[in-house]
Amino acid sequence: MNHAEMSAIIARGDGFIAALDQSGGSTPKALRGYGVGDDEWEGDDEMFARIHEMRSRIISSPAFSGEKVIGAILFAKTMDGEVQGKPTPQALRDKGIVPFIKIDKGLKDEANGVQLMKPICDLDALLERAKKLGVFGTKERSVIHSADALGIAAIVSQQFEVGRQVISHGMMPILEPEYSLKADDRAGGEKLLKSEILTQLDRLPEGDQVMLKLTIPAEANHYRELVDHPKVLKVVALSGGYSREDACRELAKNDGMIASFSRALLEELRARMEDTEFDTALGTAIEEIRCASVGD
Template sequence: MNQSQFEKIKNGKGFIAALDQSGGSTPKALAAYGISEDAFSNEAEMFELVHKMRTRIITSPAFDSKYILGAILFEQTMDSKIEGMYTADYLAEKKGIVPFLKVDKGLAEEANGVQLMKPITDLDETLKRANERHIFGTKMRSVIKEANLEGIKAVVEQQFEIGKQIIAAGLVPIIEPEVDIHSPEKEKCEELLKAEILRHLNNLSENENVMLKVTIPTKTNLYKELIDHPQVVRVVALSGGYSTDVANQKLKENDGLIASFSRALSQDLNHDQTDEEFNAALEKAVQSIYEASI
């Protein structure tokens, strides 16, 4: 593991940019960027367009390590190049930003009020490639919709089980059990989730480190105990469908919680903007998310 990257993620000021929309969410991300589905006729063309979008974000002067600690990439982005360098190397060497990789294969059907992750059948191979591509850590997402203890236990168990496999490969897993912001039982879900996460954290050995990615909690500072846990490198928050302004306001109220926003980072970016307009819009988003994170 890269020790200086570890120190940056653990103690640095800033936030983590989520640039990891995958096959299912890519058309939506492109549409929000002003590229409609009739602009591509197959998956390869779609991914080429989204890589151009991500390249434009990453190479922008606004995408700056003064404010951004890390960036989460989709597998196809990891295997693509920016200015002749693999994306993770470009991020680390040219930008001083720590690269992460999304490793999950999407969500299973809902059961017991949650969506577990689909099986990650090629995880060992993916982790091997992640190491070759100089990736620091990984991210994987499940979703909780109801305060169903059995479902929440299953989510956390699956996350930590796979997390240990990732730790064994020398990477730091971001464990992401998202609580749906529209759940009528959101606060109760979060209380059950916190207790389950804490139980699993207390069973980790002192050389097993994880990160957590959570929905901004309804109860302010609910996750402070997780943030302060010795086995937790950092706790980051997803925007979860909140607008940038709302997400930033909620984030500011929680001590030690930093952003890992996707939509809230890119919501004002458009394919048709001039470079000047694009960079100004990205800089505004970056600054506001940074301010909320510190």
């Protein structure tokens, strides 16, 4: 698949994007959820090896195919690794799945109700390496905790600043200003968020596009204006701590948004499952999330 073909797959949105990008801070929790205890690995190398085993098993599963999973977001170590003897991005493309890479390096302390991204050192070098491996785009996460106008303006501005750097390398950025589900002012804050995103979209040069990864809004179809915007390739939803059942129910209320779930995708998978049981559980999760995404 070339860049134009991958762009077309994402634009059609006939499925969802799997988030397989747990990083250093979230990896131990992800492994525990997968049934791998902290006493089963020692040090970062073993930890990342165990999480790569999980991701490889998912990607290798016959249930994980481009018919329902149109994209997958990878952690850098996963991108640089192999699945069944192939570089991971190639293994995905061979299945008709568009590869993305997580580029953010964690969050700053909260200020003005938000957590901005820490500086992303050596981003240009990472983007060059990813593009050579056939990666289509990137994902960058920051978090909104309250409806502070200055904070939300700052977080959106930073997302677009990094996004423009990604675009300069001929890649597609997924901008992720996540709004915490724990916030009690989310409905009002999401109005500020949409307004700031629209302002920044207007500043993008003609021909440039971004993707958006957003918390499923408190008000159904609140982001429809973004879904239909010519400078937005696709709007995808994060599960944000929802169970898969709840995430799928809420997502289905929003026309044009598709899923980009992590925990909601992986919640029933366990390391000690036999392959048939594993593939069945993964297939069930994929079908439920696909249906919520495309409206079946």
